Amino acid sequence: MNAFLSSANREEAWTTLEEKVLSCTRCELSASRKRVVFGQGNRNSRLVLIGEGPGAEEDEQGIAFVGKAGRLLTQILASVGIEREDIFIMNIVKCRPPGNRVPSPDEMMACSPFLEAQLALLRPELVVCLGNTPTRWLLRTSEGITALRGRWFQWRGISLLPMFHPSYLLRNESRKKGSPKELTWRDINSVKEKLDSLNKEIRQSPGPEGEKTDA
Numbered sequence: 785m786n787a788f789l790s791s792a793n794r795e796e797a798w799t800t801l802e803e804k805v806l807s808c809t810r811c812e813l814s815a816s817r818k819r820v821v822f823g824q825g826n827r828n829s830r831l832v833l834i835g836e837g838p839g840a841e842e843d844e845q846g847i848a849f850v851g852k853a854g855r856l857l858t859q860i861l862a863s864v865g866i867e868r869e870d871i872f873i874m875n876i877v878k879c880r881p882p883g884n885r886v887p888s889p890d891e892m893m894a895c896s897p898f899l900e901a902q903l904a905l906l907r908p909e910l911v912v913c914l915g916n917t918p919t920r921w922l923l924r925t926s927e928g929i930t931a932l933r934g935r936w937f938q939w940r941g942i943s944l945l946p947m948f949h950p951s952y953l954l955r956n957e958s959r960k961k962g963s964p965k966e967l968t969w970r971d972i973n974s975v976k977e978k979l980d981s982l983n984k985e986i987r988q989s990p991g992p993e994g995e996k997t998d999a
């Protein structure tokens with residue numbers, strides 16, 4: 785449906801969706817949350833990052849990836865010249881699971897219409913899944929992130945790359961070859977390469993005005 789929406793209609797649909805999510809009580813996470821974390825960034829970006837769910841700081845502020853892991857994510861992106869405000873960042877579930885536990889399948893199922901609607905309106909060309917939860921949820925797999933990271937998948941016509949979650953990197957300080965940090969460095973370079981080649985392709989073939997801008 786989204787392919788046929790004008791920018792004005794898309795804007796309106798986004799606002800309606802956000803209002804709906806901010807007052808959502810579809811699952812039990814609504815009872816313990818302080819703030820709903822809808823996601824934020826450049827809605828015209830070709831690249832969207834998807835994490836698992838808000839942590840304590842995100843719950844306080846209502847913004848995705850602002851805690852320690854979020855600051856590391858910002859650095860990882862900046863290391864290859866991607867500014868986080870130029871891309872869109874969100875989570876599978878919009879409310880904090882108590883104690884930062886993994887969201888249950890029921891909670892993810894309850895929240896998934898919102899994620900689907902966001903993706904339909906954002907229309908990303910590249911998606912990066914941060915950690916096991918979004919990777920398994922979107923790819924419908926039980927395989928772990930260690931086996932899947934660094935591999936590009938085609939998912940509904942979108943190029944999707946699983947990467948380690950930054951909170952995992954905080955627990956694994958080594959930068960040696962083959963360490964999670966070094967592998968993440970390779971992965972983010974792969975994302976940057978893909979984004980650059982996409983931007984180049986699109987610059988070379990004139991498309992409709994006012995659509996995507998460089999992320």
Ligand code: SF4
Pocket residue numbers: 805808809810811812813814820877878879891894895
């Ligand atoms: S996690 Fe999602 S489904 Fe559950 S209450 Fe929050 S917004 Fe609603």
